[in-house]
Every structure is written in structure tokens, then in C-alpha cells.
Amino acid sequence: MNRLNQLFVSKKDNLLSIYYTAGYPALNTTVDIAEALEKAGVDFLEVGFPYSDPVADGPTIQHSSEQALENGMTLNVLFEELAELRKRVTIPILLMGYFNPIVQYGIEKFCKKAAELGVDGIIVPDLPMYEYEALYSAHFINNNLSNIFLVTPQTSEARIRKIDALSNSFIYLLSSSSITGGSLQLTNNIEDYYKRVKAMELKNPTIIGFGISDRATFTKACEYANGAIVGSKFVKLLGEEDYMGKIPGFVESIRS
Amino acid sequence: MKIKVCGLKQPENIAAVAALGANYLGFICYGRSPRYIGALPVEVLAAIPASIHKTGVFVNETAQNINLLIDKYGFDTVQLHGDESPEFSNAFRNKVTVIKAFGVDNEFDFGQLENYANNVDYFMFDTKTSGYGGSGKTFNWDILNNYRLNVPFFLSGGISLDNLDEVKKISHPQFYAVDLNSRFETEPGIKNTDKLEQAFDIIKNKTLQMKYGVNEHGYYGDFGGAYIPEMLYPNVEELRQQYINIINDADFKAEFDDLMKNYVGRPSPLYHAKRYSEKYGANIFFKREDLNHTGSHKINNAIGQILLAKRLGKKRIIAETGAGQHGVATATVCALMGIECVVYMGEIDMARQAPNVSRMKMLGATVMPASSGSKTLKDATNEALRDWIANPVDTHYIIGSVVGPYPYPDMVARFQSIISKETKKQLVEHTGKELPEYVLACVGGGSNAMGMFYHFLDDEQVKLVAVEAAGKGVDSGHSAATTFLGQEGVLHGSRTILMQTPDGQVIEPYSISAGLDYPGIGPQHAHLYKINRAQYVSVTDDEAMQAGLLCSQMEGIIPAIESSHALAQLEKMKFNPSDNVVICLSGRGDKDLDTFIKYFGY
Numbered sequence: 001m002n003r004l005n006q007l008f009v010s011k012k013d014n015l016l017s018i019y020y021t022a023g024y025p026a027l028n029t030t031v032d033i034a035e036a037l038e039k040a041g042v043d044f045l046e047v048g049f050p051y052s053d054p055v056a057d058g059p060t061i062q063h064s065s066e067q068a069l070e071n072g073m074t075l076n077v078l079f080e081e082l083a084e085l086r087k088r089v090t091i092p093i094l095l096m097g098y099f100n101p102i103v104q105y106g107i108e109k110f111c112k113k114a115a116e117l118g119v120d121g122i123i124v125p126d127l128p129m130y131e132y133e134a135l136y137s138a139h140f141i142n143n144n145l146s147n148i149f150l151v152t153p154q155t156s157e158a159r160i161r162k163i164d165a166l167s168n169s170f171i172y173l174l175s176s177s178s179i180t181g182g183s184l185q186l187t188n189n190i191e192d193y194y195k196r197v198k199a200m201e202l203k204n205p206t207i208i209g210f211g212i213s214d215r216a217t218f219t220k221a222c223e224y225a226n227g228a229i230v231g232s233k234f235v236k237l238l239g240e241e242d243y244m245g246k247i248p249g250f251v252e253s254i255r256s
Numbered sequence: 257m258k259i260k261v262c263g264l265k266q267p268e269n270i271a272a273v274a275a276l277g278a279n280y281l282g283f284i285c286y287g288r289s290p291r292y293i294g295a296l297p298v299e300v301l302a303a304i305p306a307s308i309h310k311t312g313v314f315v316n317e318t319a320q321n322i323n324l325l326i327d328k329y330g331f332d333t334v335q336l337h338g339d340e341s342p343e344f345s346n347a348f349r350n351k352v353t354v355i356k357a358f359g360v361d362n363e364f365d366f367g368q369l370e371n372y373a374n375n376v377d378y379f380m381f382d383t384k385t386s387g388y389g390g391s392g393k394t395f396n397w398d399i400l401n402n403y404r405l406n407v408p409f410f411l412s413g414g415i416s417l418d419n420l421d422e423v424k425k426i427s428h429p430q431f432y433a434v435d436l437n438s439r440f441e442t443e444p445g446i447k448n449t450d451k452l453e454q455a456f457d458i459i460k461n462k463t464l465q466m467k468y469g470v471n472e473h474g475y476y477g478d479f480g481g482a483y484i485p486e487m488l489y490p491n492v493e494e495l496r497q498q499y500i501n502i503i504n505d506a507d508f509k510a511e512f513d514d515l516m517k518n519y520v521g522r523p524s525p526l527y528h529a530k531r532y533s534e535k536y537g538a539n540i541f542f543k544r545e546d547l548n549h550t551g552s553h554k555i556n557n558a559i560g561q562i563l564l565a566k567r568l569g570k571k572r573i574i575a576e577t578g579a580g581q582h583g584v585a586t587a588t589v590c591a592l593m594g595i596e597c598v599v600y601m602g603e604i605d606m607a608r609q610a611p612n613v614s615r616m617k618m619l620g621a622t623v624m625p626a627s628s629g630s631k632t633l634k635d636a637t638n639e640a641l642r643d644w645i646a647n648p649v650d651t652h653y654i655i656g657s658v659v660g661p662y663p664y665p666d667m668v669a670r671f672q673s674i675i676s677k678e679t680k681k682q683l684v685e686h687t688g689k690e691l692p693e694y695v696l697a698c699v700g701g702g703s704n705a706m707g708m709f710y711h712f713l714d715d716e717q718v719k720l721v722a723v724e725a726a727g728k729g730v731d732s733g734h735s736a737a738t739t740f741l742g743q744e745g746v747l748h749g750s751r752t753i754l755m756q757t758p759d760g761q762v763i764e765p766y767s768i769s770a771g772l773d774y775p776g777i778g779p780q781h782a783h784l785y786k787i788n789r790a791q792y793v794s795v796t797d798d799e800a801m802q803a804g805l806l807c808s809q810m811e812g813i814i815p816a817i818e819s820s821h822a823l824a825q826l827e828k829m830k831f832n833p834s835d836n837v838v839i840c841l842s843g844r845g846d847k848d849l850d851t852f853i854k855y856f857g858y
Contacts, residue, residue, distance in 0.1 A: 052761040053634060053747070055641045056485045062628055074759040099483055100746045104760030125485040126746065130473060150486040154648055159489075177487050177648050 003092040015227025021064035023073025040251035049097035058181030086118035121146035181232035194224035258433035263291035265445040290444035346375035359384030383413030408432035474662020479779035482661035526682035538831035552843030558585035560671030565652035578633035579770035580612025582656030587621035597621040602632035657701025658778030661749030672707025692836035700772035704842035720790035725767035736765035737794035768797040769817035816843030
């Protein structure tokens with residue numbers, strides 16, 4: 001059982017996760033930001049490693065990725081930073097990024113290294129279920145790393161069941177079919193979708209992400225899921241002056 | 257797998273079946289068969305292309321009569337369907353190929369074939385009947401596992417559209433050809449060409465699947481697949497489930513064929529370039545895709561996909577474009593069908609291909625500038641994918657090349673395969689045979705090359721040459737020579753070869769030709785490269801520009817700079833005078849006039 005599993009055993013509601021891009025706004029900020037978020041009460045972290053062609057991301061995270069690459073962020077640099085991180089931060093950490101940098105690093109080597117450094121799970125939007133299951137799942141399982149799948153309003157019930165069976169930490173529910181950084185408009189359709197998934201009584205907890213940006217959207221999401229993830233809104237904050245000083249207030253504004 | 261159609265007897269029907277491109281046609285010279293050719297005029301067989309083997313089928317006929325009919329009809333193959341002995345069979349091999357047929361049932365003794373093994377070229381296994389074949393029934397094909405000799409065989413007896421899937425599962429190493437007969441007829445001896453064409457498609461697809469085609473999960477060897485975020489899964493899955501059924505549907509085919517002929521202007525000519533032939537010392541042919549409506553091969557795929565989108569009930573089309581050729585083709589078919597069209601194009605490409613931006617706008621499309629990343633084709637593709645994520649239900653994404661998640665690489669290749677399908681027929685007219693020695697095409701993502709290679713993939717003796725853009729030189733840091741500079745990875749939804757940093761970031765390629773300026777290649781190309789079925793070479797900006805000028809001044813054809821890359825490769829090759837060489841002239845150079853003018857200072 002990794003830190004993520006333990007978290008979901010001990011806490012079932014209103015879980016808050018924050019996403020940010022490693023290497024943005026500057027190199028060597030990953031650990032400081034993580035520590036500040038843990039102190040502000042965030043339950044787990046998603047650290048993005050940048051990619052040149054992030055098709056599932058909107059302008060905010062695209063920009064942070066471009067900037068991070070310009071700053072010199074690579075998987076090797078990130079792993080150096082993570083070696084420091086586990087000395088100062090205890091909450092679960094997920095890495096999130098696209099598949100090609102992992103392929104270049106070596107999939108098996110990546111899983112091994114991430115696990116060694118205390119990473120608990122991986123989110124790779126462009127690694128779908130068939131490819132994961134048929135080609136790569138052994139590397140994740142052997143290293144006790146959770147692979148987190150996404151579910152959208154269009155995902156069929158049968159497919160959600162399959163995803164539930166393949167998952168061993170939580171399922172990432174997208175608030176809508178969109179790229180990151182949109183604003184969540186809670187239509188009847190979306191609420192029906194949340195209800196539909198909730199009624200399936202999945203074995204894994206669910207966390208809602210994409211379009212969660214303030215207290216209202218966070219609270220709404222938590223009615224249907226075990227928690228929610230804030231991404232683009234926080235990445236925007238990192239582009240501001242004195243972002244370190246603003247982190248506690250930001251977290252407070254989402255969940256007190 | 258080769259195809260034999262047997263039991264033809266009526267002149268017009270024979271011509272129609274020959275046009276479908278079987279490998280063998282069979283003519284029954286046995287008076288008791290309802291398919292007996294009788295007094296069929298010799299001219300009917302003489303008109304059959306030389307690439308098709310003409311087979312005389314005999315049952316216990318005398319050697320004298322067989323020899324007479326071989327001479328009369330020009331048979332190059334005889335099929336002995338009676339109780340002929342090994343020695344009798346062998347006697348014809350000095351002038352024709354010999355197939356010895358046997359009726360097979362569950363008690364069949366394969367041991368009796370041993371005496372024939374060195375005396376015939378092929379066996380045929382047909383269903384055992386009280387007479388000599390013609391039962392229309394299948395036998396238990398599992399029994400073929402007992403056949404262990406190394407003489408290849410034809411499978412005959414009751415093969416139909418209903419059991420072709422079963423036929424495709426037979427994996428015997430000596431399984432050489434299928435023999436199609438009574439189940440493809442309107443009456444004995446008269447073949448149904450629609451049914452035969454369907455069967456040919458199914459069988460040829462299998463041939464591709466066996467060697468170079470896509471498997472059920474979308475892979476070509478190590479490459480391909482569908483590496484897409486879950487947000488795109490329903491869109492791509494809908495396509496995956498539907499595309500084969502839709503494009504094999506008779507209505508779809510009829511509409512596609514009609515538009516290809518009457519709107520696009522196909523078949524595009526296969527032009528024997530005489531001055532080029534003299535210069536390069538071989539028979540050089542240009543496949544004139546530049547003469548298609550909208551000026552390139554891109555329209556073939558755009559027509560196919562718009563018809564597919566219509567059948568999927570889509571109300572809005574998106575596309576990406578680099579040089580603008582695919583954007584123009586997509587805007588064109590959307591105008592034709594009255595469907596909303598949004599084309600994503602890199603800001604930098606919009607500036608260097610301004611005339612095509614105007615054309616798209618005039619055709620009623622909205623051109624959306626891609627201003628992220630490097631502002632060229634790969635970023636236009638990213639933006640189109642983001643649009644599709646946000647509009648999953650009503651929108652179809654017309655990808656312009658053999659790239660992207662499965663089923664796109666296969667689907668686009670199928671639509672473009674019309675290029676090589678026509679070429680084979682046209683080569684027979686020009687040269688008397690359907691196979692050339694060389695086939696050349698330029699490769700960015702690789703759609704014209706895939707279309708040009710498609711029907712030659714299984715003809716291993718045909719050398720396939722794919723020409724990439726070296727830009728200012730492969731070592732200059734300004735290049736798009738993907739196979740030379742790239743490594744395996746994942747780009748735009750498929751596992752392929754792409755140009756990237758050691759950290760897996762995509763490198764922006766460079767070529768003077770916007771259409772070749774792409775950091776990856778289609779997954780099927782990656783596979784053909786890795787297994788050496790095709791040769792991948794590269795040509796610099798300067799070499800391509802000179803080739804474009806040469807073609808303009810020697811043949812009176814101003815080619816697209818993309819196609820000029822393929823032409824430039826001729827300078828580097830050595831031919832025998834008898835070699836037939838086909839080059840895909842994928843597009844016309846009008847769109848490139850500005851670039852040519854700046855380069856040469858006209």
C-alpha cells in the first residue's frame with residue numbers, strides 16, 4: 001500500500017489536490033512549492049513534467065510547459081529535485097505528463113526511478129487503457145506505482161468498469177470533455193454524469209478535475225466525488241509576483 | 257495470396273473480370289462442364305493483359321489435344337483436374353506452368369502426392385465429388401494441416417464471400433492462392449464482378465495484414481496504436497468501429513467512385529516522360545496527381561473522409577494543414593457537401609503559403625491560426641486535436657496524412673491507395689506488365705507515398721523509395737529527414753519515429769517545402785523503414801529546387817516542391833535501360849511560385 005492508498009483509507013471526503021508544472025516559474029522551485037502546499041493543508045500533489053506538444057492542455061498549462069522547458073526542466077532534472085522533496089514533504093505525490101518523454105527515458109527505468117524517489121502514482125493522459133494493459137502495466141505494478149486513468153462524460157459504463165478494475169488508487173473524473181483551464185459550467189448533463197458515476201459504486205475513489213478553480217466548483221465537485229483537483233488556476237498564480245506568499249491564501253480560498 | 261477466377265466463358269464477362277486484376281483466369285476445356293468454353297474466339301484471350309496467367313483446365317484430356325489448345329489460346333498454365341499421372345503432368349512443363357488438382361475429403365491420403373512433388377509446379381485442393389470438381393461446397397480445411405510437402409497449393413471448392421474470413425485464417429506456409437468459381441456467378445460461367453471485387457478487396461487486405469498491414473489493435477509491427485487522451489477515445493473508437501464497414505459499403509463506393517471520376521478527374525494519367533527517360537536511362541513515368549482537382553493527391557483522402565463524416569452524421573469538419581494543400585482539399589469537399597469547415601494552420605505557414613489561405617477562405621472555410629509552440633504543422637495538429645476534444649459529438653477531424661491514432665493511418669492509406677491501384681493498370685497499358693522496378697515518392701507524413709506504395713507492398717521485387725526532406729542538409733540542424741534524425745517515440749497519437757531531443761521533446765523540423773516539414777512519419781512508414789521493405793533517403797532544399805526547375809524545363813511540368821524531392825532522387829540512382837520507374841508527382845507547383853521565384857530570381 002502506497003501513500004495514496006493510505007490517504008484514501010484515512011480520509012474520504014473533500015480531498016484537495018493541486019497541480020503545478022515542474023520548472024515553472026523557475027528551476028528548483030518544485031520542492032519549495034510542494035512544501036508550501038503541504039503546509040497549507042493540501043492532501044496530495046500532482047507535479048507536471050513538461051512536454052513540447054501537450055494536446056490535452058489549454059493555454060495556461062501550455063505556457064507553463066514552454067517556460068519550464070526554456071528554463072531547462074527535463075525528467076533528469078526533475079528526478080534530482082524529487083530526491084530532495086521526500087526529505088521535506090510527506091503527502092502523496094503524482095507525476096503527470098505525456099508519454100513521449102517517458103518512452104525516451106525508458107518506461108521501465110522511469111517507473112523504477114519514480115518509485116525509488118517516493119512517487120506514488122502517474123497520470124499519463126495519452127497512455128490509454130489498451131496500451132497500458134497490454135504493453136506496459138507490469139512496470140507500474142512491479143514498482144508499486146499507481147496508474148491513474150481519466151474518465152469523461154462520454155466514457156461508457158462498460159469502459160468505466162474496466163478502468164475501475166485496472167485502477168488501484170483513484171479514478172480521475174473529468175468535469176467535461178475539454179482541455180485543461182476551462183471554466184466549469186454545471187449543466188444538468190454534467191450533474192447527471194456525476195450522479196451516474198456515483199451510482200456505479202466503483203471500488204476506487206473518484207477525484208474530479210478540469211475546470212475546478214474556486215470554492216464553488218470545488219464544493220460542488222465534492223458532493224459527487226471524494227475530492228477535486230485544481231490546476232490551471234494555481235499555475236496562473238505561480239506567474240504572479242510573490243507567489244510563494246500567496247499559496248496559503250489560495251488554498252484557503254478553495255477549501256477552508 | 258494470389259487469386260484465380262475459374263470457369264469463364266463469355267467474352268464481355270471475361271473482359272470485365274480481367275479488368276479486376278486477378279492473378280489467374282481459368283478456362284474449362286472439358287466438354288461435360290457447364291462452364292465449357294466451347295468455341296470461344298481466340299481474340300478474347302489475346303486481349304487479356306499479359307500480367308494475368310491464362311489457365312487451361314483439362315480433365316483426362318489427351319496430350320495432343322492439350323498441346324493444341326495451349327497453342328491455340330496461348331495458355332501459360334494448365335490445370336489437370338482428372339486422374340493424370342506424374343509423368344503425364346510433367347510433360348507440359350517445358351512450355352507452361354502445371355497445376356495438378358485433387359479432390360479432398362476427410363480420408364484423403366496426402367501420401368499419394370509425393371510422386372507428383374517433382375513433376376508439377378502447384379497442387380490444387382478441391383472438394384472431392386463423384387465427378388471432377390464443381391461441387392460449390394467446401395471441404396474440411398483443417399485437414400490441410402496434414403499436407404507437409406513444399407509444393408505451393410491453390411485452395412478451391414465453395415469459396416464465397418461468406419467464408420472468406422475462414423479462408424483468411426488458414427496459415428499454411430504453402431497456401432499460395434484461392435480459386436473462386438461458382439459462388440461468384442449469376443449463372444454457370446458468368447461471373448458477378450461486384451461480388452468478385454468485394455472478394456478481391458477482402459483477400460488483398462488480408463495479404464496486407466499478413467505482412468505489412470495493420471493488426472486489429474492498430475499496430476504495424478512495433479508502430480501505430482492509438483495513444484490518445486480519454487477525451488478523444490469516443491471519437492476515435494466510433495471511427496474504428498465504423499470505417500471498414502462504411503468504406504466497403506456499396507453506396508459509399510459508388511459515391512466515392514463517381515466523385516473521383518467526375519469531380520476530381522481520375523484516373524490521373526500515368527505519363528511516360530520521354531526526355532526524362534532519355535536523361536536518366538530508364539523508362540520514367542510520372543503519376544500525375546498534380547492534375548487532380550485542387551492540385552494534389554490530398555483530395556483523394558478529403559473526399560473519402562467527407563463521405564465517411566456524412567455517414568457518421570457529423571455537422572462540422574476540422575482539419576490541420578501545413579502547406580495548405582490538405583486545407584484547400586478539405587475546404588473544397590466541405591463546400592461540396594455544405595458542411596461547416598474550420599482549418600488550423602500554423603501562423604508561420606499562413607505567411608509562407610498565403611495564396612492557399614485565400615483559397616480556403618474563398619471556399620468558405622474558417623482558417624484558425626495556430627500560434628502555440630513553433631507555429632507550424634505540428635502545432636496546427638495540436639490545435640485541431642484540442643478542438644476535437646472540446647467538440648466530441650458533432651465534429652469529424654479530417655487528418656490529412658497517414659499519421660494520427662489508429663484508424664487514421666490505415667484509413668488514409670486506403671483512400672490514397674487509388675494511386676497505386678490505377679498505376680498498376682496503367683503500367684500494363686504502357687509496358688505490358690503491372691510491376692515496375694522502382695516506385696518513388698516524397699514523404700512528410702507520408703500519404704502520397706503510402707498511396708503510391710500500397711498495392712506494390714506485397715510485390716517484393718518492386719523497390720520502393722521514400723524521399724525525405726533533408727532541408728539544408730541532414731547535419732545542418734535545419735532538416736526534416738525523420739528516419740535519419742529521429743528515434744522511436746509517440747507523436748500525435750501513434751508510436752512512430754520522430755525527431756526529438758534526448759529528453760523526448762519534439763524538435764521542430766525544417767524544409768523549404770512546407771508539406772514535408774513534419775517531425776514524424778506515419779507508423780506504417782516507420783514499420784517499412786525498420787524492416788527494410790522500403791528505402792528511405794533524403795534530398796536537400798537545393799537538390800529539390802534544381803529538380804523542380806529541370807522538370808519545368810524538360811517536361812513542361814512545374815511540380816510542387818514536395819514532389820520535386822522525389823524527382824531529385826533520380827540524380828542519385830543508377831538504372832538499367834529496361835527499368836520501369838514510377839514517380840508520384842504528388843502536387844503542382846503553382847502554390848510554390850513565390851518560393852521558386854525568390855530562389856531562382858526569376
